[in-house]
Amino acid sequence: MSATNQKPAYELLGLKEKEYQGICDAMGREPNYTELAVFSLMWSEHCGYKHSRPLLKNLPTEGERILQGPGENAGIIDIGDNLAIAMKIESHNHPSAIEPFQGAATGIGGIVRDIFAMGARPIANLDPLHFGPLEKSRQKYLLEGVVEGIAAYGNCMGIPTVAGEIHFEDAYEGNCLINVMCVGLVEQDKILRAKAEGPGNLVLLFGSTTGRDGIGGASILASAEFDETAQEKRPTVQVGDPFTEKKLLEACLEMRDKGLLVALQDLGAAGLSSSSSEMASKGGVGIDMDISKVPLREQDMEPFEIMISESQERMLAVVTPELETEALAVCEKWDLDAVIIGKITDTKRMRVFLGDELVADMPVDALVDDAPTYIVEAVRPAHEVDDPLPEDHYRHPTDLNETLTTLLRSPNICDKRWVYEQYDHMVQTNNAIWPGAESAVLRIKGRQSGVALTTDGNGRRCYLDPRRGARAVVAEAARNLSCTGAKPLAVTNCLNFGNPEKGEIYHQFREAVEGMAEACLAFETPVTGGNVSFYNESFGQAVYPNPVVGMMGLVEDVRLVQTPGFKDEGDVVLLLGNARPAADGSEYQLRIHGEVAGRIPDVDLEMEKKLQLLVREAILEGLVKSAHDVSDGGLACCLAESAIDGGHGAVIELASSQASQGAGDQRSGLQADQRPDLLLFGEAPGLIVVTVEEKNLEHFAQLAQDLPAHVIGRVEGDRLVVQAAGVEHINIPVAQAAQAWGTALETLIGDVG
Amino acid sequence: MKAKVYITPKAGILDPQGLTIERSLPALGFEGVSNVRVGKYIELELPDGDAAGEAVDQMCHKLLANPIIEDFEFELVTE
């Protein structure tokens, strides 16, 4: 403790001297101790977006369907018929690395609150996850804990976890990435916002009690001051209580239906400090609170502790004095603690009282808007190169059947049943497409339409080229939606990076944001919100730059959606697209050649858009019987997955001069004279495999017009056979492929039998 | 010998189970009950010997308890 006493308080709280000066200027005096603690959190990277704000401005955020872009608890997208979708993604990387179960559970809790804070009923969770290699026992422990935590919280809430992704790479060994996304459904005239209005209106705090949860830097300060009690004041891990959150959800929606709320906001990072000041800031008002009224779980909490506690399952609402009693009655019905802790003022100041004593008095705008921003000089890291590795860099594998099996067993490609069967993915009975497909599709009860959801994030590709990588991530998300028949409408994103104060990380961040912006513009999928997670580093080693995209799309007729599995013998297999697969950045490069190097191919956004439109139209016309995009593991894995899922084999013949069979006449990028391993396992954005019934082939070709669409084979038998230019490269029973793909994860986790 | 292990949520850590039980007791006619905390009680048998205490301590740290959010105590009983 004595060592820490020598540093000034602001420094212990993570503020720079200049920032402290800025606070003094804003206050017109030196802040007291409670004020300083509140400022330090509001001006932290997490709440203040100090290194990201200027760059995030580049993201497109507007569109005719966007009812709410960034700036609220979640984005909102118009899906017609007075209905709207609320969605948001968030990271819980650091808490999950400390305590995986509770970290992931409270991550779900937090993101779900953001959704019902908008007045929406959560209808789905998604969970993009990134861990270190499973061969390490710590990673297994993290995986098991995280999955159980997500399950425990989401299942109890009755929100199906319908999609997500899991990657295992060395780069995440020191820092797992635990992102969670929640999606809600709301009638447009019932949307709630966090804008506090009406001086004289009351501030209602309800939900759980407040304890010392998650009080980080500030508690060090506390121990400097109160040496003798330091032990009891150490920060505590946040424990989730999904039961209380479920009651909180129902209470909020009941208050929404009864029209009792002027504004609603969850308590997330920085707890009461941020929720109250942000509500006031949005409404251009002030707020007075008496924190002696806050129901506490622990005795003797200091005012600053109450202000910054991150205890879970709490909400803040603004209600009119006339409706106070009714609002309290709803809380009572749901057995939730609820107290009026203050009122809205017209002072634009946040004043905190402890009984009669004024303990903090701060300008709202300075707290919320005036966190300094930093622009760092970007440095392109040496591993980012201009040219791909030459093809002869890669040694020729001898047995491509074996290569295929190895890749199907890769934990990045194999069946993720072990994960999603721990999630209640069916509750609410809306699943038109179950987990394991391109994206989840949920029907909307009482309507013909449905919502398609996916997340994508490939850090390895972004590491090699953050701009191309981010473009590819957006394209892949859109492609996943299109392959079900859904039209992509909007994006939410979680930007997971290392320490942005370093030039190389800043470069990665800037490139990725700009790449994402380009692709989102092209697909007309504006960004409705998101989250930035920096400092994902340990021992100076950063994670791969990892922008994760959550995308939603709309299906006009949910009965027509398609899945990747081959459906019937005799169906014709077509390959759409002309991208040339490459080994750089691929799963093939990593698993078989043991490296991550070179440069990934860029996505042709215009071609991609046309292909996706073709697939969607063909699906909605009932022409397509399966659709699957070529992604991790290349064309061979794509075909194998469709075969496994459908329980049918296929005979594929990649000829150098594709017989066009009535389909388009542009050359396919897949040229059978390319090295077979690169042809079959290389990756490139922009390729889709579909099957079409023979009799519909002509109709399909008409739709395809001059887009690259080539017949490559037929659904047939119980083996997957792939030939290129007359040479057979793959010939494997589907059952054997299924076995490799289906049991890999459980075997790695050692959870068999 | 036998080891009896008592695992409790750390002080200050939220205990949703305890809280929920506490809130439901009055409806069952039990008034005035407070501070309900739910933990685990584990019994196990292990070979007698001087190392037994050390072994149980290790087991608690590594597997039985989660030291980040739980405290534990144990006693050894020779039968």
Place this chain on the structure above:
Amino acid sequence: MKAKVYITPKAGILDPQGLTIERSLPALGFEGVSNVRVGKYIELELPDGDAAGEAVDQMCHKLLANPIIEDFEFELVTE
């Protein structure tokens, strides 16, 4: 006063959690551990008085333990 309640799986009844712990101990280097049984340990505070024991007994019967699969014991501690 304080009550400490120990809830254990009934003798002879399957305890999946205990079994799993028992199976995973050797891999962590703990050999020869057997009969692992996982139960619950509940602490609560209630008003002092002669009726306290009776009240805790009732709570256990009615709520805290399930007599079909669990046994319980408790002790009262006056602090």
Place this chain on the structure above:
Amino acid sequence: MAISSQTEVTPVRFGVVVFPGSNCDADSHDAVRSFAGADARYLWHKDTDLGGLDCVILPGGFSYGDYLRCGAIARFSPIMNAVQRFADDGGLVIGICNGFQILLEAGMLPGAMHQNEGLKFVCKLVNLRVENNGIPFTTGYERGQVIKVPIAHHEGNYFIDQAGLAEIEANGQVVVRYCDDEGETTEASNPNGSLGNIAGVCNREHNVFGLMPHPERVCEEIVGGTDGRGVFESIINAVGAKAAAR
């Protein structure tokens, strides 16, 4: 299956109990409403009067967070007295998943639940073999019929002592068992370690039924199947037949 024609037009009235933490209440409610001859309304756990119902559904979910033991706290809800009286008078009560656990804790059905053998939550489609199609909840199925219905639970590992087992077997109280595609009750087809692969049981009088699988989740093709419809059709028919007999 045809629904027997009813002399009266009044639909069969289902009540779905909402406990704090119930989360399949809406699913059950919506499933019931997809049947022409049925209507559903919600009952609050603090209600003490069922007000003229034909069938009570205790839905799935995590009542009281499943804290302490699944169903342990919910069974003390005020409404459970009314449900007990309703059942005593011959009313039909079905508990699905958490509802089944509540019925066990309340002693309205025999046995108890352990954690799944794998100690993990399991959500997937399983096969069930209909053992007794003579109770009001299963007449819509053939005896021995294999149906596909999803499970989603962490504590579905059914237990009952030897004497109890002999008794429920003898009385036809074992209603559905987990089985494989061919209808064999193998170990591999048992998703949670349940004794005798038991997935659902009824009381001696056959008017209270509890099961871990979720029939309400498979009442429409668009969400994965219709094998659960038989349960609701059976109830509707049983109530209709009773009304006709009056």
